[in-house]
Amino acid sequence: MQQPMFSAMRQSIIDGLPATATSLAQQALSLGMAPLDAINNGFVPGMEAVGDQFAKAQMFLPDMMASAEAMRGAMAVLEVELQRQGTERPMAGIVVLGTTKGDIHEIGKQLVGTLLSANGFRVYDLGADVPGEKFAAKALELSADIVGVSALLTTTMRNQKTVIEALEKAGLRPQIKVMVGGAPVTRRWAEEIGADGYAKDAMSAVALARRLMEGKAQSASAAVLL
C-alpha cells in the first residue's frame, strides 16, 4: 500500500496540485501512516525532484510555485497530526528575511523566501526598508537560526552591516547565521562585513542556508562535547 501512495504524493508535488496533495495527506493519516513517513518518503522527494528539474530548466518558476503550494497544503494536514503526537516537524531551520533600510526592492528576496520555505525552512519575511533593530527583534522573538538580508542599491548595501551590528548589540550574533544577497552584493563584501555567507540566486541561497544549518549543528554538538 505504501509504495504507490508515496509515489502519488511525490507526483502531486511535482504536478503542483494542492488539493490532491492535501487529500493524499489525509488518506495517509486515516490509513494509519506515520506523518513523518509521509513527509520523508512521499512529499519531500517530490520537492527534491522539483528542485532537480528546475535546475535542469525542465520546470519553470510558476511550476515551482505550484509545487510549493502543494507542499504547504500537505504539510498543513500533517503538522496538526505531528503536534497531536507531540513530535516536531522536521524543520530545516528558522529564517528571518528582509530588505535593508532605505531600499524598496523585494522581488529577489521574496523568491529566496519562497524557495526556502518550499525546502522545509520556516521563513518570516519582514518586507522591505527594514531597519537593523527590527531584524534583531524578530530574530529574538522567533529564536531564528538564520537572518537573510537583501540589498539592491549601492547606497543601501552598507545597511547589511547595520543588521549585523544590531544582532551583535542584541547579543544574538553567536547563535545566528547571517546571509546576504542582492545585485550589488559580492562574496568579498559578505566577508568584509562579517556575514556568514552570500548567494547569488535563490537556488544557491537554499544550498547556503542548508550549509549554514550544518555548521550550526556542528558547533552546537562541539559545544555539548565541551
Next chain:
Amino acid sequence: MRPKLELLDKPLIERILDEAFQLIRGPGVRIAPYGFDLLRSGGASIDGDVARIPEALARQALATVPQEFFLYDRRGDPAVHYGGDDVHFDPGSSCLNILDAETQQARPAQSCDLVRLVQVAEMLPQFSAQSTAMVCNDVPAEIGDWYRLLLVLWHSEKPVVTGAFSASSLHTLLELLALESGGAEALRQKPRAVFDVCPSPPLNWSEFASQNMIDLARAGVPAEIVSMPLAGATAPVTLLGSIVQHAAECISGITIHQLACPGAPMVWGGAPAIFDMRTGTTPMGAIETAMLDLGCAQVGKHLGLPTHAYLVAGDGKLVDAQAAMESGISAVLGALAGINMVSGAGMLDFLACHSIEKLVIDAEAIASAQRLLQGIEPRTESLAVAMFAQTGLRGDFLKLKETRALFRGEQHFPSAVIDRGAPSLDGSAPDILRRARNRADELVAAYRRPEISPDREQAMLAFAHHQSRTAGLEALPGIDRCRSQTD
C-alpha cells in the same frame, strides 16, 4: 515617408485605457501619506494606504500635462525635445559595476569611470543627453546619489537624465542643479535635467516615489515616470495585462503630480520587462521586453504625452555578439516607435553593469537607427532615368555629379568601430572590442571640458566640498584629476 512601427490598434488602446481607469478606481493605488491631502482635495477617497482615483480626476490631470517640453543644455539652448515623434538616446543609468576596459571583468565603478563615460558620451552626437550612469564606489555611499550628478554636470553640457535614490536626496540633487543653472527659477524656466521616478509594481507609489513626484512638480523640474511591470512576477503575465498596469501606474502618478502643480512637465516612461521563468531575472534584451516598451509608449503617445523607454541594454556579461544583437534590435525598434527618450545604451547584465566599449558600439546601432528614421526620400526629380540618360549602360555612376552631391545624404558613415575595410589576409584585423576601445580612447583624447562660468563653478565646488566633508570625504574624486583626463 518616415517609417513607423505600432504594435497596437486604436480599439485595443481604448480597452487598455478603460481597464487602467478601472484599476485606479478599484482595487486602487497604494500611496504614501505625503500624497493623501492632495488626492483627497481632488476627490479621491483614501482607505488605509489605498487611494481610489475617479476617472474624471485622472482625466483632468491628463488634460493639464504639457504635451511637449524641452531640456536645455548648459548654454541655455533647447537640446532635447520631449514630444511628438522625436527620438533621442542617452546612456543607461545608475549601474553598479563597470566592465573594466583592460580585463573585461566587472568591477565596482569608480568616479574616474563615470568621468570617462561622460566624456565619451559628450563626444558622440548619437547621445542628445547624458545620464547619471554610475554610482561611484570611491565616494561614501551616503553621498553617492548626488555625487554622480556633480560629475556629470562638471564634465558635460548636455541635458541629463537622472534620478534620486531617496525622498530627501532629491533636494540635494535639485540644489546642485539650481547652482549650475543660476538659481531655482532659472532651473524651472530652462530645466537641464529630467528625474526618473519609479513606482513599485504593482500600483504602489511608495513613500520615496510619491514624495519625489510631488516635490518635482512643485520645483517645476520634469519627472519621468519609470513604471516597471515585470510580466508574470509583479504584473500580469500577458503583455497586454502588463501594459494596462503600466498605464494605471502612469495615470495615477500623473494625477498626484498634476494635483501638486497643474501644468508641470512630466514623461510617460517605463522600464517594463518580462520575468524570465527559468532564471527569475528581468531580461532587458528580450524581444517581449522591447514589445512591452513599444506598447506602453504607444499608449502614452495616444494620450499625446512625451514618452520614454529602456532599450539598447542587454543581459549578457560580456561585450559580445549577444550584446550587439540585443542592442541593435532594440535601438531600431525604439526609433521606429518614435519614443522621445530611449535610455539604456552601454548596459549589460540586467542594467547592473556598464561598458564604455559597449556604449561606443551601441552608438553605431543608434546611428543606423537614426538613418533608418530618415527613410527613403526622393532627392532627385527623376528617380533614376535622368542618371541613366547620362551614363547609358556604362555603369560608371561613380563619375556622376549627382553621386558626388548626394552620397553624403544617402549614406551614413559609421566610425571605425564598424569594419568595412578590405579583408585582412593574415587574420590580424582587430576585433570589435579593440576597435571600440580605440575609438573610446580617441574620443577621450579629443574631449575638452565645456566651460562653466567661474562663479557657478565656485558655487558648485563650495557645495560639493561642504556636503562631502560632512560625509568624511576631503578630496573630490573625478574633479581632482583622473589618470587619463585631459583637462
